[in-house]
Amino acid sequence: MILVIDVGNTNIVLGIYEDKKLLEFWRIGTEIHKTSDEYGMMINQLFSFSNYKLSCISQVVISSVVPTAMYTLEHMARKYFKSEPLVIGPGVKTGINIKYDNPKEVGADRIVNAVAAYELYGGPLVIVDFGTATTYCAVSKNGEYLGGAISPGIQISMDALFQKTAKLPKVELVKPETMICKNTVSSMQAGIIFGYVGQVDYIVERMKKELGDENTKVVATGGLAKLIATESKTISIVNGLLTLEGLRIIYERNRE
């Protein structure tokens, strides 16, 4: 069994795979001040709650866009899993050709998503990851990572409205009934959520045009994917576990 760990700016998602089967997964908050022992103990508790032993794990695989948390987790893997972790980065075989100006600059999560989506659905593809930031990634028919776009995440956008104004409250991300709203809370919800749907559909349409293929598949993932996917005209597939799948696939490609 392997333990895959996806470190985002808001959450760390952990999953246990036995071959291709995801047996269990958990989501914990990303805290850059947590120590390797604190993460080790937390993971130990999650494991024992689900009746797994740390010693069942033969390899830990980590993808991170938060460098400080990554070093802590690498140390945690060595100490608690006696495993030299496979960390997604330069030198790791992903099977994907990265066409960014500087391939080292692309967030590891974006590459891992691209690997999974291409393997599962084939290209050409647009992948939209609704995390702390929202990332859009284009993958060609032949599986090249072409690049994409990055925009402020949905929660970040909502937080900014609250933090930068005197009278706007902190509001839950829930879809309102109508577009024309008659109170502050639903006006904010409508502006953020429906505005976001418009952003997604516009960016995806433009990417499809640049890809030059009307049959481009559009896959959404990330904590807030469902909220937008139900309203969006362009998103056809939602797979909340895309990053974990990608980590499993990359592990297999580096096993030989």
Ligand SMILES: Nc1ncnc2c1ncn2[C@@H]1O[C@H](COP(=O)(O)OP(=O)(O)O)[C@@H](O)[C@H]1O
């Ligand atoms: N299961 C969930 N249900 C609803 N919202 C979620 C869930 N998981 C994460 N979120 C929200 O999604 C956003 C971050 O998504 P996530 O994909 O975890 O980000 P990151 O990969 O950047 O850590 C946050 O606003 C968080 O509150």
Ligand SMILES: CC(C)(COP(=O)(O)O)[C@@H](O)C(=O)NCCC(=O)O
């Ligand atoms: C864009 C991101 C912040 C998204 O991170 P997330 O929202 O998943 O936490 C991350 O992929 C990142 O730091 N990327 C590096 C810059 C780039 O991909 O070009």
Ligand SMILES: [K+]
């Ligand atoms: K992510």
